[in-house]
Amino acid sequence: MDxxxxxLTRLDSDDLIHKDWVRDLNQPExxxxxxxxxxxxxxxxxxxxxxxxxxxxxxxxxxxxPRKVFESGQDFxxxxxxxxxxxxxxxxxxAVKAPDYxxxxxIHGNQISSTWNHPFRGxxxxxxxxxxxxxxxx
Numbered sequence: 462m463d464x465x466x467x468x469l470t471r472l473d474s475d476d477l478i479h480k481d482w483v484r485d486l487n488q489p490e491x492x493x494x495x496x497x498x499x500x501x502x503x504x505x506x507x508x509x510x511x512x513x514x515x516x517x518x519x520x521x522x523x524x525x526x527p528r529k530v531f532e533s534g535q536d537f538x539x540x541x542x543x544x545x546x547x548x549x550x551x552x553x554x555x556a557v558k559a560p561d562y563x564x565x566x567x568i569h570g571n572q573i574s575s576t577w578n579h580p581f582r583g584x585x586x587x588x589x590x591x592x593x594x595x596x597x598x599x
Contacts, residue, residue: 466491467531470523471547472564477595478521479563486559491525494540496554498522502564503591504575504582510591512583513566520547521564524554565595 468486472478486497499521504513513519530536544553568577592598 465528467526467528468523469526469531471520471550473520473566475567475569476521477565477567477597479565480594480596481560482563485563486523492555493525493527494554495525496522496550496556497525497559498550498556499559499561499563501561501583502566503562503586503595504566504568504577504579505592505597506568506577509577510586510589512562512586513564513581514583515581517548518551518556519564522547522550522556523559524550565592565597 468491470478470482498518500515500519502513502519502521504511526537526540530540542553544550550556566575568575
């Protein structure tokens with residue numbers, strides 16, 4: 462396979478991305494140390510849907526990585542610099558804002574810090590048809 466750039470997206474196993482996420486990765490052109498960050502999204506607890514408005518960089522972002530760096534273990538590690546957690550993505554990389562509302566965080570009882578009654582939870586959404594764009598049948 463021939464490619465110049467790899468896109469590494471951070472996504473927890475219990476969360477979902479919008480059907481247009483991959484299409485929107487091509488904007489803007491990839492560059493060194495660029496992260497595509499989607500600030501606002503949705504949160505869903507299995508019955509209720511709401512906006513998610515974090516004040517820090519959420520865990521849903523994509524980093525553009527040159528192929529040679531991606532294929533080299535040592536270069537790959539150094540490319541990340543002093544990145545520790547998703548909150549560092551705006552600091553370590555040059556953040557480019559990607560479209561909002563393209564991630565869906567699922568809330569369940571086994572999570573450590575994300576709960577339905579979290580300060581980042583915004584307005585509740587009554588129209589659950591949004592879930593279809595995330596692969597959830599309504």
